[in-house]
Structures are given as structure tokens and as C-alpha cells.
Amino acid sequence: DAKTTQPPSMDCAEGRAANLPCNHSTISGNEYVYWYRQIHSQGPQYIIHGLKNNETNEMASLIITEDRKSSTLILPHATLRDTAVYYCIVRAFSGGGADGLTFGKGTHLIIQP
Amino acid sequence: DSGVTQTPKHLITATGQRVTLRCSPRSGDLSVYWYQQSLDQGLQFLIQYYNGEERAKGNILERFSAQQFPDLHSELNLSSLELGDSALYFCASGKRQNTEAFFGQGTRLTVV
Numbered sequence: 001d002a003k004t005t006q007p008p009s010m011d012c013a014e015g016r017a018a019n020l021p022c023n024h025s026t027i028s029g030n031e032y033v034y035w036y037r038q039i040h041s042q043g044p045q046y047i048i049h050g051l052k053n054n055e056t057n058e059m060a061s062l063i064i065t066e067d068r069k070s071s072t073l074i075l076p077h078a079t080l081r082d083t084a085v086y087y088c089i090v091r092a093f094s095g096g097g098a099d100g101l102t103f104g105k106g107t108h109l110i111i112q113p
Numbered sequence: 114d115s116g117v118t119q120t121p122k123h124l125i126t127a128t129g130q131r132v133t134l135r136c137s138p139r140s141g142d143l144s145v146y147w148y149q150q151s152l153d154q155g156l157q158f159l160i161q162y163y164n165g166e167e168r169a170k171g172n173i174l175e176r177f178s179a180q181q182f183p184d185l186h187s188e189l190n191l192s193s194l195e196l197g198d199s200a201l202y203f204c205a206s207g208k209r210q211n212t213e214a215f216f217g218q219g220t221r222l223t224v225v
Contacts, residue, residue, distance in 0.1 A: 042219075043203050043217050043219055044216045
């Protein structure tokens, strides 16, 4: 799986959009970008994933650059409950789920009141 | 609530002992993953089972073993415990055709 680079921490004001960047310059054509988050000591929570098109769900939007070398996770209206460590993970789609996710250090997002 | 159930939530045991952690996956999920999270190592993938068979191994020690039963629940066995095995152990489950993994709330193991 390709390696990802994320800033170690970020602040965002409550109610504003939180934009979390991720670099994955060695991504291969068959690799997806996944985002998970972990609120302190809880189990990681799946947020969203995408291949090359932008994706949106009830939690967030994922913007992937045209060359696929970077992406941005957008939380449109951040709340205090969004304070968590956010992990960007790149991995090939595998129908049988052949291996586990590789979590890096992620970005600690702190939402300020 | 992810639908993945882990028991027990907390476990305190002495060095040299053996413990078993249990995981019940979400209904319909065939894959079960085990992860270890310690303060200095972050989230580490240990092992994956799919429909009862071992599918992938990560950084799992030889003192650790796991299995997935016919009813799809899984157990992680940790033996000859050391102080450094103190960590949060997470189980996750997923369906066959996608790789979104849904995590349980973890078992906090403290070895004293």
C-alpha cells in the first residue's frame, strides 16, 4: 500500500469547515483513499473512501486531486464532537479483504469553541 | 454503535498469564480483523480471518494466536503476557466485497 503523509495536528473553529489534507504521491491506479477517525480511546470509525471522483456522504466530503497524489477530507460544519485523530489510508481494493488497514500517525484535529 | 461487540471491556492480569479476548462481528460480516494499539506504537494490524480461515498476518507475536469459529465470532489468545502487552485491542469486521472495517470499542488489557 502507498504511504501517506498528514500534518500531525490542526485546529478549527466550531461551525467552520475543517479541511484535512493528505499526500499520497506514490498511489497506484488501483488504490483507494480511505479516511477513518478515532475519538479518544474509542474504536476507529470509518468516514469515507474514494478512488478518483469526489465523494460525499452524511459525515464528510472527500476531494481527490486529478493526479490522485493528494486528497482533502472536508467536515463541512465542525462540532466539538469532531475532535479526534483522523487517519488517511491508501490501499488497493480487495474483494476478499486480504489484509488489514495500515494506520499511520494521522492528524489530531482539535475543534475550538 | 458499530455493531461489533468485544468482551471484556477491561482486563487486568499478571505477567506470565494467558487471556482470551472475544469479538462478535456485525451481522453478515465474514471478515474479522484484530488490531493492537499501544501508546508508543499506534494502531497495529495483527491478523485477519475470513469465514473461518486465516487470511493475513501483520505484526502478531508468536505468543498470540487467534481463531474464527463457525458462528463467525473470533477469539484472540494472548499467552506468556509481558508488561509491554498492555494495550487496547480492537476487533473490526467487514463484508466480503468492500474493505470498510467497522471497529468495536476495544478491550483494554493491563498486565501488571
